[in-house]
Amino acid sequence: MLSIKNLHARVEDKEILKGLNLEVKAGEVHAIMGPNGAGKSSLASVLAGRENYEVTEGSVTLDGKDILEMAPEERAREGVFLAFQYPIEIPGVSNINFLKTALNEIRTHRGLDPMTAKEFLQKSKEKQALVEFDAKLVNRSLNEGFSGGEKKRNEIFQLAMLEPKLAILDETDSGLDIDALRIVSRGVNKLRSENNAFILITHYQRLLDYIVPDYVHVLSDGKIVKTGGKELALELEEKGYDWLK
Amino acid sequence: MTTKQLESPLYESLQAQFEIVSLQDQHEATKAYRTQAMETFRALGFPSIKNEEWRFANVLPLVKTTYEVSADKNAQISEETLAHAQSLIAAHKEDILPKLKGEEKGAYRLVTINGVFSKELSFLPDNAGITISTIGEAVDHPGYQEYFGKIVTLENNAFASLNSAMFTDGLFIELKANTVLDMPIHIIKVKLASGNALFQPRNLFIVRKNAQMDVIETYISDADNEAAILINGVSEIALEENAHFFHYDIQKGCKNIRKIQRNEAVQQKHSNYSNYTFTFPGSSFTRNNLTIHLNDEAIESHLYGLYLTAGEQLVDNHTEVHHKKPNGESNQLYKGIIMDKSKAVFNGKIYVYEDAQKTNAFQQSNNVLFSEQATVHAKPQLEIFADDVKCSHGTTIGQLNKEAIFYLKSRGIGEEQAKQLMVKAFAFDVAEKIKIPALRSYVEEMIIEEMKGH
Structure with a gap:
């Protein structure tokens, strides 16, 4: 599904990714771990198309399509979803209108008719229940006044609504208490399927107790330095990252 | 003349026109008022950008133009113009106010064509509690005698003085005590001119005790018209005890329109004046002066502004709020989105007089610059002479x-x-x-x- 080859990227003059390779197949969950400053969040930003990152070398394809040439909105329509580490508050933009606009843009791109208000509400209710998202929050302004946990849960709700091929969760576990972490993880587990894939970016092994990955990668200094199964996460928890350098 | 004034041929021609306007006016008190206002105007002249109040609104291009001055207060509208106006109004209603179509639903309609009130195109409330006439017809009305010329400040206001000296048209609307109008009045001002023209409408709105009304003002001109139209308008507004007046001014003119408007209101106890000045792309020059006098205790005033500007347009909002008595509340919220090469100005003054204890006065101006060439000048000014008040102001300019x-x-x-x-x-x-x-x-x-x- 996703194929990253020899990816180099920089912000201004600073090289952040230095030849990263990663293959993700449909149905898989990959965890990316690594020390602070290794480039984990940068990888997420580059994949989503954040403006200030410049790709200097390498390629990224999604189902064979080069996504590096695409604007962020085109990538989203092709099926890339980034759950933000710090979701943005946008007062005055209602959560539900925002989602309806986004969903219909994606549907149009896929050659589907826009959803009617009724269909949309139906879907919204189903997904709210699936990811245990509070109906009261759905009708508020986008993330405005949400707690840290509510914002993260809103990301998962959006993920459920937009049904991307590839979801990248950028430290979705950070700042969550154990209950919120369970709810978020349950949501993600319900959304896993044969047709989609997840990349979990995380500092802590804790998240991987709830969402069990197929692969664990260690990112260090802009490259993947080690890849293993879920047991690698436990090893990292015990030994830290220094032994890999 | 000092350097704060502009020399212009318009200034000269207006002097001459004044004689005609003055001769035509049969009403002694009004005539005296005109003469006095003309003297004030003569002394002031047109303001240059050296005048602090006009620093960012250069009127030179406006007053360099020669305009035909509508001096004839008995002007008639030709059948051709009437038909043209009618089609423009029909389009206006369909296009922008489909839910405010006069008798069909939602609003009364009051139409003026080049300042002349058209009963034929209007749909007026059938209510004994309201008086609607032209300003010229109202001279013997007690409301006119009580308030006309007594609200607007001429001192240091060249354009208001000019209007006071030379107005030939305008509306008089008085809502009697305890009258609550069931629907808003939509005033549609049609401006049609084959050559450059200066219009100086003069309105007087009086809302008596416990009365309430909503007024929506819009104006339309011919999009194909190349002729420069300068509108120098003044509205005087009086709210008596517990009166409520919701006043909407939706400004979306064609490029040939240049507009200078002064709205000045006086309020009595427990009254609420809410002004909504919303300016959209179109008119090349718009200057709104909104001044409110809270002359009694426990008054509420709300000033809401939105300016979405484009092209090379200038939109300048100047507000003045005078808190003169205790327990008043004023609230100003102005928001601007400035696009292309357009320019916006917000200048908001709050005066809290010595007697005006327990005043709450708030002012907020937020601006978004939408292009690299857009400019905004925002200047809040507070002068507070009472010691127990809550006042705040805030200005933001960003992207x-x-x-x-x-x-x-x-x-x-x-x-x-x-x-x-x-x-x-x-x-x-x-x-x-x-x-x-x-x-x-x-x-x-x-x-x-x-x-x-x-």
């Missing part, structure tokens, strides 16, 4: 939050639509203050419409 736009885009929403959502959200808290739902949705739709392609 749309890039991170928020990226967030929206990362969900599949295109750049243009993301910006529209953001602008709509930015304007939301001022648009939501509009109490007429049809007008509110019209304003919101117009924001989206005017944003297209930016």
Whole structure:
């Protein structure tokens, strides 16, 4: 599904990714771990198309399509979803209108008719229940006044609504208490399927107790330095990252 | 003349025209008022940009033009003009106010064509509690005698003085005590001219004790018209005890329109004056002066402004709020979206007099610059002479939050639509203050419409 080859990227003059390779197949969950400053969040930003990152070398394809040439909105329509580490508050933009606009843009791109208000509400209710998202929050302004946990849960709700091929969760576990972490993880587990894939970016092994990955990668200094199964996460928890350098 | 004044041929020709206007006026008191106002205007002259109040609004291009001055107060509208106006109004209603179509639903309609009141095209309330006439017909009305010329400040106001000296048309609306109008009055001002023309409408609105009304003002001109039209308008507004007046001024003119408007209101105890001045792309020059006198205790005043500017347009809002007695509350919220090479000015003054204890006066001006060439000048001024008051002001000038736009885009929403959502959200808290739902949705739709392609 996703194929990253020899990816180099920089912000201004600073090289952040230095030849990263990663293959993700449909149905898989990959965890990316690594020390602070290794480039984990940068990888997420580059994949989503954040403006200030410049790709200097390498390629990224999604189902064979080069996504590096695409604007962020085109990538989203092709099926890339980034759950933000710090979701943005946008007062005055209602959560539900925002989602309806986004969903219909994606549907149009896929050659589907826009959803009617009724269909949309139906879907919204189903997904709210699936990811245990509070109906009261759905009708508020986008993330405005949400707690840290509510914002993260809103990301998962959006993920459920937009049904991307590839979801990248950028430290979705950070700042969550154990209950919120369970709810978020349950949501993600319900959304896993044969047709989609997840990349979990995380500092802590804790998240991987709830969402069990197929692969664990260690990112260090802009490259993947080690890849293993879920047991690698436990090893990292015990030994830290220094032994890999 | 000092350097604060501009030399212009218009100034000279106005002097000459004044004699005609004055001769035509048969009403002694008004005539005396005109003469006095003309003297004030003569002394002031047109302001140059060296005048602090006009620093960012250069009127030189406006007063360099020669205009035909409508000096004939008995002017008739030709059948041709009437038919033309009729078609423009029909289009105006269909186009922008589908839910405010006069007798069909939602609003009364009051039409003026080049300042001349057209009963034929109007749909007026059938209510003994309201008087509607031209300002010229109202001279013997007690309301006119009580308030005309007593509200507007001429001192240091050249344009208001000029209007006071030379107005030939305008409306007089008085709502009697305890009258509550069931629907808003939509005043449509049609400006048609084959050559450059100067219009100086003079209105007087009186809302008596416990009365309440909503007025929506819009104006239309011919989009194909090349002739420069300068509108120098003054409205005097009086609210008596516990009167409520919701006053909407929706400004969306054609490029040939240049507008200088002064609205000045006096308020008595427990009254509420709410002004909504919303300016959209179109008119090349717009200067709004809004001055409110809270002359009694426990008064509420709300000043809501929105300016969405484009092209090379200038929109300048000057407000003055005078808190003179205790327990008053004023609230100013102005929001601007400045696009292309346009320029916006917000200058808001709050005066709290020594007697005006327990005053709450708030002022907020937020601006978004939408292009590199757009400019905004914002200047809040507070002068407080009482010691137990709550006053605040805040001004922001910025750009749309890039991170928020990226967030929206990362969900599949295109750049243009993301910006529209953001602008709509930015304007939301001022648009939501509009109490007429049809007008509110019209304003919101117009924001989206005017944003297209930016």
